Amino acid sequence: MTIIRQESFFSIQELYDMAPTQKYAAIIAGIDLDMIYHAVMKQSRFGAPESVNHPATITAYLIRFVERIPTIKDLVRRLKNDIAFRMDCGFRVDDPVPSEATFSRLTTKLSDTDILEQAQASVIRQATDEGFISDGTVAIDATHVEARDQAPTEKATKPKPAPKKRGRKSKDERDQWLKAEAEKAANLPLYEKPIAAQLDAPLGDLRDDVPQDPKWGIKKNSEGKNVFWYGYKAHLAVGAASQYILQSLFSGGQLNDGKAAIPLLKGLEERLSLPNLRYQTMDAGYDYTPIYTQVHQMGQQSVIAYNRRNEPEPDGFNQHFAPTCVREHAYRYDSFDTQYETLKYTQPKECKDCPLVNEGVCQKVWKIKITKDLRRYTTPARGSKAWKTIFKRRTSVERVNAYLKEYFQLNNVRYRTGQRAKVHFDTVALIYNASKLAADRINAQLNAQNIA
Known part of the structure; x- marks a missing residue:
């Protein structure tokens, strides 16, 4: 009887079930601690000497975050009472245990730099170089993160607007009003402008101008009812196959999901090298024309659920914007011409027995350029089997969101300001990617041993 040797699959859960010494070493091995250390260490040799073991x-x-210790206070207590844990973290026997204030100063130093984002990019580069990331599809979505502090109850008193002058404005008054409105719109913060304004903005400005303070957010639950929460949003771009967090963004809860898509897409294009990447898949909350434009400029395809917004169905087309014959049967999606960016549709099956087939009433082939309307005409065509297959890959980002909340304390933000809360989010994303890299490395070793 032939023995079929199955490939090993070593999961993150199995990694966490390992002995602490092996587990910590495997996870920390993917993180450039030297880079973080040089960013937070004392820069001057003058002043009081430091006795803290910074590494x-x-x-x-x-x-x-690996041990799911909820607070810094609990971490300090664990370091004091568990000598084995203290040694596994790298402390010597004679090293003093850092105080809560020391960890607070570390958080402040991390919040003043983007070193955690650089460390996360380093992990992604290692995973890419070692062949663990070769995704053809990226899934983008956001998840809400509640703040620990209660929402402010006091209502800000707004000044009463000046009474409007009745009657039609004169031409001079209207020109002056239009000029004032244009200046007001031009001076709005980047994320209060329409999404189209982000297309020409550099990636650095898009990331620096993200509003991060906790605010009220709103979402619809499974029953279609509005649910409000006070806190933040975590926006992720996840490899559909590898499930690595390729790009991330942290914002206040009030930010519309669609306004975080272009910064994530530009980060994928400018910061990563993913030659196999072809598709960007998102839910209906990202159905905005500028997002399709950005994906098209990247030379990739959008697979985004359509949000009709009370728009009537166009005459001669079905709900997926495929052309229809005289008897309203939809044409079948056939192929996509990459040179001319054209969708090709062929006659429906029902037309074979149609009495009008030889009358020349319906044409046999339809060709539509996707640039006619990037939002309606995507490749693969909406409603096709290929489109549905790719769209199902979007669930990978929902799975990662659940992992971060369940196992990596994403929903345990205990800071009052968005800047320090972002440190918590960046650390969660870094530890998740480092754990994923550690599991993939162990899995590759097991497969190599099985082959040998």
Whole structure:
């Protein structure tokens, strides 16, 4: 009897079930601790000497998320009472245990730099170089993160607007009003402008101008009812196959999901090298023309659920914008011409027995350029089997969102300001990617041993 040797699959859960020493070493091995250490260490040799073991302190700060320790106070208590845990974090026997204030200063130093984003990019580069990331599809979505602090109850008193002058404005008054409105719109913050304004904005400005303070957010639950929460949003771009967090963005809860898509897309294009990437898939909350335009400029295809917004169906087309014959049977999607960016549709099956088939009433082939309307005409065509197959890959980002909340304390933000809360989010994303890289490396070793 032939023995079929199955490939090993070593999951993150199995990684977490390992002995602490092996588990910590495997996860921290993918993180460039030297880069983080040089960003937060004392820059001057003058002043009071420091007795803190900074590398071990940084390691303990990161391992807190691995061990799911809820607060810094609990982390300090664990370091004091568990000598084995203290040694696994890299502390020597004679090293003093860092205080809560030391960890607070570390958080402040991390919030003043983008070193955690650089460390996360380093993990992604390692995973790409080692062949663990070769995705053809990226899934983008957001998840809400509640703040620990209660929402402010006091209502800001708004000044009463000046009474409007009755009657029609004169030409001079209207020109002056239009000029004032144009200046007001031009001076709005980047994320209060329409999404189209982000197309020409550089990636650095898009990331620097993200509003991060906790605000009220709104979403629809499974029953279609509005649910409000006070806090933040975590926006992720996840590899559909590898399930690595390729790009991330942290914002206040009031930011529309669609306004985070272009910064994520530009980050994928400018910061990563993914030659196999072809599709960007998102839900109906991202159905905005500028997002389709950005994906098209990247030379990729959008697979985004259509949000009709009370728009009537166009005459001669079905709900998926495929052309229809005289008897309203939809034409079948056939292929896509990459050179001319044209969708090809062929006659429906029902037309074979149609008495009008030889009358020349219906044409045999339809060709539509996707640039006619990037939102309506996508490749694969909407409603096709290929489109539905790719759209199903979007669930990968929902799965990662659940992992981050369930196992990596994403929903345990305990900071009052958005800047420090972002440190928590960046650390969660970093630890998740490092854990994923560690699991993939162990899995590759097991497969190599099985082959040998």
